[in-house]
Amino acid sequence: xxxxxxxxxxxxxxxxxxxxxxSSAKCKRPAxxxxxxxxxxQQTQRTPATTGSVKTAMxxxxxxxxxxxxxxxxxxxxxAWVNVDILMTHDVCGPGSIGIFKREFGQNSKxxxxxxxxxxxxxxxxxxxxxxxxxxxxxxxxxxxQDIKYFYDITDLSNFKVNxxxxxxxxIALAQEGHCRPGEVLLGTDSHTCTAxxxxxxxxxxGNTDAGFVLGAGKILLKVPPTLxxxxxxxxxDYLLAKDLILQIxxxxxxxxxxxxxxxxxxxxxxxxxxxxxxxxxxxxxxAGGKNGVVPADSTTFKYLEGKTxxxxxxxxxxxxxxxxxxxxxxxxKLEPLVAKPHSPDNRALARExxxxxxxxxxxxxxxxxxxxxxxxxxKVFLASGKKVxxxxxxxxxxxxVWMDVYTMEVPGSGGKTCSQIFEEAGCDTPAxxxxxxxxxxxxxxYARMNEPQVCxxxxxxxxxxxxxxxxxxxxxxxxxxxxxxxxxxxxxDPREFLQ
Amino acid sequence: xxxxxxSLGRAFAAVSKPKHSLPSQINDxxxxxxxxxxxxxxxxxxxxxxxxxxxxxxxxxxxLEASASSTSAKTFHGLCYVVGDNIDTDxxxxxxxxxxxxxxxxxxxKLGSYALIGLPSTYTxxxxxxxxxxxxxxxxIGGDNFGCGSSREHxxxxxxxxxxxxxxxxxxxxxxxxxxxxxxxxYPLESEVRICEECKTGDTVTIVLAESKLINHTTGKEYKLxxxxxxxxxxxxxGIFAYARKTGMIPSQAA
Numbered sequence: 078x079x080x081x082x083x084x085x086x087x088x089x090x091x092x093x094x095x096x097x098x099x100s101s102a103k104c105k106r107p108a109x110x111x112x113x114x115x116x117x118x119q120q121t122q123r124t125p126a127t128t129g130s131v132k133t134a135m136x137x138x139x140x141x142x143x144x145x146x147x148x149x150x151x152x153x154x155x156x157a158w159v160n161v162d163i164l165m166t167h168d169v170c171g172p173g174s175i176g177i178f179k180r181e182f183g184q185n186s187k188x189x190x191x192x193x194x195x196x197x198x199x200x201x202x203x204x205x206x207x208x209x210x211x212x213x214x215x216x217x218x219x220x221x222x223q224d225i226k227y228f229y230d231i232t233d234l235s236n237f238k239v240n241x242x243x244x245x246x247x248x249i250a251l252a253q254e255g256h257c258r259p260g261e262v263l264l265g266t267d268s269h270t271c272t273a274x275x276x277x278x279x280x281x282x283x284g285n286t287d288a289g290f291v292l293g294a295g296k297i298l299l300k301v302p303p304t305l306x307x308x309x310x311x312x313x314x315d316y317l318l319a320k321d322l323i324l325q326i327x328x329x330x331x332x333x334x335x336x337x338x339x340x341x342x343x344x345x346x347x348x349x350x351x352x353x354x355x356x357x358x359x360x361x362x363x364x365a366g367g368k369n370g371v372v373p374a375d376s377t378t379f380k381y382l383e384g385k386t387x388x389x390x391x392x393x394x395x396x397x398x399x400x401x402x403x404x405x406x407x408x409x410x411k412l413e414p415l416v417a418k419p420h421s422p423d424n425r426a427l428a429r430e431x432x433x434x435x436x437x438x439x440x441x442x443x444x445x446x447x448x449x450x451x452x453x454x455x456x457k458v459f460l461a462s463g464k465k466v467x468x469x470x471x472x473x474x475x476x477x478x479v480w481m482d483v484y485t486m487e488v489p490g491s492g493g494k495t496c497s498q499i500f501e502e503a504g505c506d507t508p509a510x511x512x513x514x515x516x517x518x519x520x521x522x523x524y525a526r527m528n529e530p531q532v533c534x535x536x537x538x539x540x541x542x543x544x545x546x547x548x549x550x551x552x553x554x555x556x557x558x559x560x561x562x563x564x565x566x567x568x569x570x571d572p573r574e575f576l577q
Numbered sequence: 578x579x580x581x582x583x584s585l586g587r588a589f590a591a592v593s594k595p596k597h598s599l600p601s602q603i604n605d606x607x608x609x610x611x612x613x614x615x616x617x618x619x620x621x622x623x624x625x626x627x628x629x630x631x632x633x634x635x636x637x638x639x640x641l642e643a644s645a646s647s648t649s650a651k652t653f654h655g656l657c658y659v660v661g662d663n664i665d666t667d668x669x670x671x672x673x674x675x676x677x678x679x680x681x682x683x684x685x686x687k688l689g690s691y692a693l694i695g696l697p698s699t700y701t702x703x704x705x706x707x708x709x710x711x712x713x714x715x716x717x718i719g720g721d722n723f724g725c726g727s728s729r730e731h732x733x734x735x736x737x738x739x740x741x742x743x744x745x746x747x748x749x750x751x752x753x754x755x756x757x758x759x760x761x762x763x764y765p766l767e768s769e770v771r772i773c774e775e776c777k778t779g780d781t782v783t784i785v786l787a788e789s790k791l792i793n794h795t796t797g798k799e800y801k802l803x804x805x806x807x808x809x810x811x812x813x814x815x816g817i818f819a820y821a822r823k824t825g826m827i828p829s830q831a832a
Contacts, residue, residue, distance in 0.1 A: 169676075267728055286759035287756075421663060
């Protein structure tokens with residue numbers, strides 16, 4: 078059993094939280110009339126998060142939604158019409174959302190704001206599947222017609238590098254292009270849109286119909302979620318990554334433990350994480366059923382955003398007396414590398430207890446585990462070992478930028494070698510064209526798709542039956558450290574075998 | 578009835594599709610078969626959605642026997658298909674079929690033919706028989722956290738396109754629930770107990786929506802469901818856009 082200092086829910090008073098007030102309401106529109114929920118099931122009888130005496134103390138999620146709905150305050154359970162700052166869509170859900178937008182608002186309608194719609198082809202790109210290719214064309218036609226400012230197009234599928242606009246995985250592209258800003262509301266037609274919460278904003282996934290609505294109206298009806306608080310303290314061991322932290326949490330609360338709730342990550346460990354690690358943490362919030370994840374913005378956030386965005390932003394922070402549904406505390410220094418065994422992200426186990434599980438392949442990629450930091454981490458393990466992998470090891474950088482980093486960034490302690498050199502020496506497959514790749518299977522010709530019933534250790538986010546292709550495939554979710562270590566032995570392996 | 582209002586200005590006034598050109602009976606997504614009818618099951622569960630695919634055409638076909646008033650008896654009657662907990666969207670509609678665009682009528686039908694194809698082979702009775710486009714099971718019975726995983730709206734759409742009218746689960750993942758309501762494709766109903774352990778695939782069931790009740794005719798047991806509440810009228814109307822127009826809640830100009 079993974080050792081962790083797990084305290085029962087304690088009082089919600091948190092010290093050392095900054096308290097930024099709300100910006101003044103913009104008063105552009107008359108106040109909306111009171112809305113009754115039409116979206117949530119009746120059964121969610123959540124513990125009321127506020128009483129009369131703490132009416133104005135809010136969590137940061139509540140504050141973001143209040144500001145976005147031009148209200149002085151909101152409480153969990155309330156419904157509000159929220160102004161949307163960014164709507165993202167990709168090649169899988171974009172065409173459907175566009176179809177609904179045109180059907181409902183009219184064939185000649187214009188989107189509510191051509192600068193707030195970000196369209197990122199990333200899912201089924203490097204494939205001969207005609208429908209998949211057609212879907213990217215549909216996006217292009219729409220962007221031309223609407224003069225969409227941010228469309229990361231790809232036209233030459235044979236060589237991603239000759240497409241200057243193409244980025245890759247939407248959630249990473251959003252961050253790298255400066256579309257994620259503290260205090261804002263970002264929606265996307267993808268469940269892992271919650272990744273952007275790492276920037277201290279409200280970010281969640283929506284379906285095509287909701288997206289069609291937002292395309293025309295620029296607003297969405299949302300129910301304010303209550304917040305679960307996760308306090309992560311202690312020095313991060315050098316064999317642990319954010320992936321281990323979130324697997325720990327999901328294993329603790331289960332795949333439905335955060336349904337309809339916000340997950341707020343605070344504590345000294347969280348503060349020590351860089352942006353990409355924070356993104357990994359928030360990325361898998363949806364795997365616990367969470368509505369959104371948030372990490373308070375700080376100097377790490379501001380530094381990351383320098384030079385990426387020219388738009389002003391105003392971070393918000395949970396009030397000292399804000400109410401949380403529960404609080405979970407972890408002493409990170411006591412945690413160990415984990416995996417999520419088939420077939421559920423909450424099927425948590427210690428990596429070292431799975432060392433007899435023989436594997437057939439390793440996959441390092443996706444928004445969860447295909448960022449620059451993830452490849453640096455994998456390279457560190459290969460470097461420490463100096464040996465070759467025992468199973469096919471697939472590397473799929475999330476974006477063009479990540480791909481370039483893999484080929485140019487020097488790995489500390491390697492004497493000047495790049496990640497790509499280390500991967501080559503270790504016998505990994507050549508890093509592939511950036512996209513979502515085989516994380517979700519995809520068309521049959523997708524690179525690294527699991528077409529046979531095999532056992533795979535993967536840095537991705539889901540391992541339900543058939544997730545990477547074959548229904549009988551067995552997927553062990555893991556951190557890049559654990560994935561690399563497993564590749565070297567041919568069995569599920571704790572990275573301490575190589576890192577200590 | 579939900580009070581649903583918004584100040585969206587002229588956005589909705591731009592819609593060009595015809596409004597309410599059909600009798601309200603058919604616009605309402607109700608099944609008119611009474612529980613006691615002896616109608617052969619195949620006919621009684623053939624219930625197509627009122628779904629406008631393009632501004633000009635509205636796809637409707639109802640094989641109805643008794644036709645009750647749209648505001649009283651809402652019942653669904655047919656065979657049920659039973660699944661377990663945590664049925665995620667990859668099992669409902671595997672990713673390889675997501676190249677199909679649901680707002681395209683032909684692809685909508687194709688999507689339906691793949692509904693629940695991702696269930697493991699331990700499910701020996703399949704939701705849709707090979708070489709069929711539609712299911713013979715109009716009601717899906719599930720356990721906890723139905724619809725977890727991806728936000729793909731293709732999931733409730735595939736179930737609806739296949740011919741399912743309702744899912745009865747212990748609990749839902751939020752994006753799936755929200756998508757079901759927004760599209761109006763299926764009723765996401767919730768049971769009070771684990772009926773997935775008491776019903777078997779192929780049982781004949783009736784759901785009386787107005788009474789929040791499910792009757793399993795094969796076992797003779799009845800179950801209380803949680804009331805669908807505000808989501809009901811939205812699905813009845815055919816989804817969030819149709820509901821907003823039908824109830825006249827969308828202002829024709831800026832409020």
